[in-house]
Amino acid sequence: MKKKRWYDYLWLWAILYFTLGFFNILFAWLGMIDFLLPLALAIFGGNKFFCNHLCGRGQLFNKLGGDLKCSRNKPTPRWLASRWFRLAFLVFFLTMFGNMVFQTYLVGSGASSLREFVTLFWTFQVPWGWTYAAGTVPDWVAQYSFGFYSIMLTSLLLGLIVMALFKPRTWCAFCPMGTMTQEICKLKNKKQ
Amino acid sequence: MASKRVAAVDRSRCASCGACENVCPRSAIKVKGGCYAVVDEEQCVGCGKCANICPAGSIEIKERAKA
Numbered sequence: 001m002k003k004k005r006w007y008d009y010l011w012l013w014a015i016l017y018f019t020l021g022f023f024n025i026l027f028a029w030l031g032m033i034d035f036l037l038p039l040a041l042a043i044f045g046g047n048k049f050f051c052n053h054l055c056g057r058g059q060l061f062n063k064l065g066g067d068l069k070c071s072r073n074k075p076t077p078r079w080l081a082s083r084w085f086r087l088a089f090l091v092f093f094l095t096m097f098g099n100m101v102f103q104t105y106l107v108g109s110g111a112s113s114l115r116e117f118v119t120l121f122w123t124f125q126v127p128w129g130w131t132y133a134a135g136t137v138p139d140w141v142a143q144y145s146f147g148f149y150s151i152m153l154t155s156l157l158l159g160l161i162v163m164a165l166f167k168p169r170t171w172c173a174f175c176p177m178g179t180m181t182q183e184i185c186k187l188k189n190k191k192q
Numbered sequence: 193m194a195s196k197r198v199a200a201v202d203r204s205r206c207a208s209c210g211a212c213e214n215v216c217p218r219s220a221i222k223v224k225g226g227c228y229a230v231v232d233e234e235q236c237v238g239c240g241k242c243a244n245i246c247p248a249g250s251i252e253i254k255e256r257a258k259a
Contacts, residue, residue, distance in 0.1 A: 048226035052210030062211070066245070073244075081205060081248035166247070172209035173247040182208050185226025 007053050011063050014056030018156060021149045025116075025131040025142065028149035035177070042181035046188040051178050058172055061159060065168025076166045081173035093176035096122055100147035108140030115143070119150040120157065197238030198256045203228040205250035212242035212251060221251075 017034075020027035034057075038050035051058065065071030079085055106112040116129035128149075132142055159171030172178055199212075199221060206228040212221045213229065220235035221242050229242075229251070243251040 042226060046225055048208050048210065048223055051208065051226075052213060052223050058209065058211075062214075075249050076247050078249065081207065081250070083204070086207070167245065169209060169211045169245070169247040171247070172211065173207050175207075175209075178207055178209060182226055185208070189225045189227055 005053075008059070010054055010056035011059035012056070014060040014156075017056070018153065021131065021153070023131060025128060025145040025149055026137065028145040028152065029141075031148055031152050034152075038177050038181050039184070042184040042188075046185055048178070048181050048185060051172065051175075051181065055172075057156065057159065058169055061163045061168045061171060064160075065163040071163050071168045072165060073168070074166050076162070076170045076173055080162070080166075080170070086174045086179045089174050090176045090179045097151065100144075100151065103147060104140050104144040107143040108138070114139040116146060117150075118146060118153060120154050122154065194234075194256060195237040196256055197240075197253050198233050198236045199231045199238060199240070199242055200252050200254045201229045201231060202250040202252070205248050207248045207250075209247060211245045211247060215241045215245045217241065 017027070017030060020030070034055075037054070038048070041047060041050050065073070103112070107114055114134075116127065116132055117125040118128040119125055128146060132145075136142070155171075155175075159175075162170040201221075208223045208226055208228055210223050210229075213219075213223055217239065218235045218237060220232045220237075221229050222232070224230045233256075238253050238256070240253045243253050
């Protein structure tokens with residue numbers, strides 16, 4: 001057995017993050033760590049230490065799909081892990097992220113009002129108002145929370161679906177953060 | 193004595209997620225510089241754990257080339 005390190009338990013963080021979002025949506029901001037840390041490690045460290053050891057979501061998929069056998073453990077379809085699909089999914093994801101930031105801007109500028117919904121799969125609006133008491137923070141801060149949590153929850157659900165269908169960590173094969181950090185690492189290592 | 197079989201990574205498909213690295217019982221496979229996984233053929237015994245866990249299907253267990 002390999003010696004366990006503190007970061008082998010970060011799957012607990014993944015569970016905690018999604019639980020907190022059911023109580024207070026403002027906790028969604030903590031997800032920015034999972035966004036900025038892998039980018040920082042890739043840009044400054046030229047590595048994927050985040051994906052490899054720190055990603056709580058990857059560990060959670062491994063636990064559920066591997067240890068708890070909630071995965072069929074069938075090969076991921078070739079196209080799902082192909083380069084063009086990974087890049088296309090990254091572009092799609094960034095577009096949706098940009099749209100979410102734009103919605104936040106609209107609320108911040110007063111052009112539209114705060115909408116207390118979590119949008120699943122970029123389509124289904126789920127009322128999520130119980131997690132936020134109006135006026136606690138500026139509207140745009142709350143709007144960003146709902147938007148960011150929507151992205152996190154949608155990608156978690158997608159990840160769980162592909163985990164069940166294919167390999168535990170099939171999500172990692174086309175995770176936009178993974179694709180982005182890998183491309184950064186490739187660029188960095190080419191220069192050296 | 194080297195094992196008969198050894199893991200081989202298709203670098204163009206590897207997502208460098210590190211699933212292989214975490215499952216390898218001999219620390220024979222590592223993600224290099226965030227680009228792709230690299231097999232230490234001296235250490236690899238061709239057990240196939242990495243090929244089984246790889247979400248991108250980028251690892252194959254092959255017959256070791258005769259030296």
